[in-house]
Amino acid sequence: MGATPARHPPVMADVARAAGVSHQTVSRVLNDHPNVRPETRTRVLAAIERLGYRRNLLARALATRHSRTLGVVSFDTALYGPAGTVYGIEQAAREAGYFVSIVSLRTIDREGVRDAIDYLAGQSVDGVVVVAPQRSAASALADLPAGIPAVAVEGGHEGDVPVVSVDQVAGARQATAHLLALGHETVWHVSGPADWLEAEGRVEGWRAALAEAGRPAPEPLVGDWSPRSGYEAGRSLARTPGVSAVFVANDQMALGVLRAFTEEGVRVPGRISLVGFDDIPEAAYFSPPLTTVRQDFAAVGRNGIRLLLRMIEAPGQTAGERLVVPPSFVVRASTAPPP
Amino acid sequence: MGATPARHPPVMADVARAAGVSHQTVSRVLNDHPNVRPETRTRVLAAIERLGYRRNLLARALATRHSRTLGVVSFDTALYGPAGTVYGIEQAAREAGYFVSIVSLRTIDREGVRDAIDYLAGQSVDGVVVVAPQRSAASALADLPAGIPAVAVEGGHEGDVPVVSVDQVAGARQATAHLLALGHETVWHVSGPADWLEAEGRVEGWRAALAEAGRPAPEPLVGDWSPRSGYEAGRSLARTPGVSAVFVANDQMALGVLRAFTEEGVRVPGRISLVGFDDIPEAAYFSPPLTTVRQDFAAVGRNGIRLLLRMIEAPGQTAGERLVVPPSFVVRASTAPPP
DNA sequence: AGCAAGACTGTGAACGCTAACAACGCTTAG
DNA sequence: CTAAGCGTTGTTAGCGTTCACAGTCTTGCT
Structure with a gap:
């Protein structure tokens, strides 16, 4: 005493x-x-x-040289997609007995990603998963510091970092084909912003389906994922003659389009059919309920962790693997044969 | 060489x-x-x-006994509210030169919160912010390990942990008063799930506004925040005679109500007026655009960090402070005088 | 010239843990 | 009866930093 x-x-x-x-x-x-x-x-x-x-986990990590912590580099975690993915990552990591340290970048450029990974490396994380939905982020992965296992999710294939993502092209193709099968002459497209890989994939799938059917591809309208940009595209589309089917690159923009159509007196699916992408929780309750392509973001996150853990446990084969999660097509009430 | x-x-x-x-x-x-x-x-x-x-930041933290890292304990980061708050936290922390380590709980009970904080303490975080929107989480804060600065956000006042939150009561009161002022006899309510503090606050504000005006308070319908539960409440409400105004505890449920009303041929705001809560990005593009109460979640997160940093820099006055972020009322097109 | 004050740099010991090895006591076999 | 073997425990030396202190080398002043 x-x-x-x-x-x-x-x-x-x-x-x-x-x-x-x-x-x-x-x-x-x-x-x-x-x-x-x-x-x-x-x-x-x-x-x-x-x-x-x-x-004291810090002291333990210092002595053992690994921390049982995984790093996550993300961008705007408030968006539906990244938020869902990060959630899946957290859950899967926790289940595997790992902790998660997140760095959320405001703007996603090469330098930002590099700094984030350097920081995480300084924390002795055992591995890193980068949520890289934009081209600039994906290309930042090209020059990763070697030695630290890393995977990318929601991104394109760049360098030899393994990637997990939803097959955007297949989803877009299916959406477009669905509209074509209903008898529409062609399908218009409201795309996501330029730098986004997902936006590109959806354009590509849409183009491919159109080309397969021998139909002309109208010039896509470019949005920024927001309902507002969808609204603007919708106004323009409502006034364009001959539009009977529109594939919108995400559900939020589709809502904007829907709103514009309602204001312009365009009935959906009576006069124009609409398909979205993502299947946000709200989509089933739009008026009309939205036909869309569902992405399982949580599964993407989980698979990212699974891949990463495999790399950590058996290093060496850093083969540029690519794991693709299939989307699923959800038919609701916003599509019908042309008038 | x-x-x-x-x-x-x-x-x-x-x-x-x-x-x-x-x-x-x-x-x-x-x-x-x-x-x-x-x-x-x-x-x-x-x-x-x-x-x-x-x-090596680990070694540095070990030697200095602080890590310039802040811990965040959260629950279901995929929800709009927590996601926005966590985003605000990340940004504010980064700006102040701190890093963020997140633990995202699946279920939020006393033990889970305790474990999470213990883990973070083991990481030598300099402080912790707990996103505690549920009563069970808030009460877990009562027996925090002393010594480590902590604040709660989105939660109620429990123990002497400082709290930052949006004034739910004021928001709900304003929403209800708005409907009353339009001439509605009374206002019905679709509430959030039982354990949630925000749900309780909104019920309280709604009740208060009704009582002030000397109006009877109908039995509230209880939802779970999801559009689906709103839809069910909406069906029931559409068939209840005498309903002319409904205050729904969040925008997602309001969307469900809206959908049910559309299906039942109930015009909004022609026959029933509707007010939501949150102002999610989609709300302005509902049909009709939703009158709602906006919460600035990012501001809540930022203020939480600000409070936490103050505690870290000047320990001692752990007074049970309470910082309230005012909500703002956004009038759109879903409310009108009664028929 | 002499000397103190200040600028600059180096040495040793933490920080709290794990890894590697050494040492102890007890059993068991030869 | 002794040596080997095993289970159990203690001792010492890191892990990569920072902190406290002790030096050394300039300066500037008397």
């Missing part, structure tokens, strides 16, 4: 003293080493409990 | 050797200590550059 109670939280040595053993024995108990006498173990455990001891 | 190139990334000692100085001088350069000769500084900098040296 002579020593003043430590002002700092207890450390391993304190526990050792309290239990009458060496710090190393405490460490052994904590790490489930086999050769500790049961009685000693319980004594140590009791001391830990009594002192409220918590092991 | 005799030494084999280190298999591990270079450490401070390597830089020191390369620059012909002591490791301590390298440290000084890195930490911008004043007393380093300019020439020495550039020599060290050059060596750092040449070797591609990156300081």
Whole structure:
């Protein structure tokens, strides 16, 4: 009772003293080493409990040279897609016994991604997953610091970093083909912003379906994912003669289009059919309920982690793998044969 | 050239050797200590550059006993509210030169929150912000491990942990008063799930406004925030005679209500007026555009960080502060006088 | 010239943990 | 009866930083 109670939280040595053993024995108990006498173990455990001891993970990571922490580099985690992916990542990592440290970039350029990864490397993360939906982000992966396992999700294939993503082209193709099969002459497109790989993939799929059917591809209207930009595209489309089917690159813009059509007196799907992309939770409750392409973002995140863990556990084969999650097409009430 | 190139990334000692100085001088350069000769500084900098040296933040944190990292405990980061808040937190923390480590709980109970905070404490985070929109989470804050600065956001007042949140009561009151002022006899309510503090606050504000006007409060319908639950409430409401105004506890449910009304042939705002809560990006493009209460989630996150940093820099006055962000009322086209 | 004050740099010891090895006591076989 | 073997524990040395202190080398002043 002579020593003043430590002002700092207890450390391993304190526990050792309290239990009458060496710090190393405490460490052994904590790490489930086999050769500790049961009685000693319980004594140590009791001391830990009594002192409220918590092991310092930083010191542990410093000594072992790995942290059981995975780094995530993301961009605008408030968007539906990235948010869902990051959520999947967190859950999968936790299940595998890893923790997650997130760096969320405001603007996503080569330098930002590099800095983020450098920071994470400084934290001794065991691996990194980069949410790289934009071309600029994906290309930043080309010159990753070697030595640290990394995967990209929601991105294109660049360098030899493994990638997990939803097959945008297939989804867009299916959406377009669906409209064509209903009898529409051609399908218009409201695309996402230029730098986004997903936007590009959807344009590509849409073009491919059109080309397959031998139909002309109208000039796409370019949006920025927001309902507002969809609204503007919708106004323009409503006034363009001959438009009977529109494939919109995401559901939020589709809502904007829908709103513009309502204001302009264009009935959906009576006069114009509409297909979206993503299947946000709201889409089923639009008026009319939106036919769309569902992406399982959480699955993308989970698979990203699975791939990353495989790389961590069996390094070497850093083959530029590519894992594709198939989208699923959800038919609701916004599509019908042309008038 | 005799030494084999280190298999591990270079450490401070390597830089020191390369620059012909002591490791301590390298440290000084890195930490911008004043007393380093300019020439020495550039020599060290050059060596750092040449070797591609990156300081090990773990070791630094271990030595300094703080990590310039803030911990975030959150729940379902895929929801609009928490996602927005977490985004605000990340941005504000980054601006202040802090990093962010996130633990995202699947279910939010006392034990989960405790574990999360313990883990973060083990990471030597300098502070913790808990996104605690549920009563169970908020009450978990009552027995926080002392010593580590913490604030709660989006939560109620419990224990003496400072809280930042949007004034739910005021928002709900305003929404209800708006409907009353339009001439509606009374206002019905579709509430959020039981355990949520925000749901409770909105019920309270709604009740208060009704009581003030001396109007009876109908039994609220309870939803779970999802469009689907709103849809069900909407069907029920459409068939209840005498309903002319509904205040829905969030925009997603309001969308569901809207959909049900459309299906039942109930015109909005012709026969029933509708007010939502949150102002999600989609709300302005509903049919009709939704009158709603906007919450600035990012501001909540930013203020949470601001409060936390104040606590970190000036410990001691852990007074149970309470910072309230005012909501703002956005009138669109879903409200009108009763028929 | 002499000497203190200041600038600059180096040395050793933490920080709290794990890894590697050494040492101890007890059993068991030769 | 002794040596080897095993289970169990303690000791020492890192992991890569920073901190406290002790030096050394300039200056500028008397």
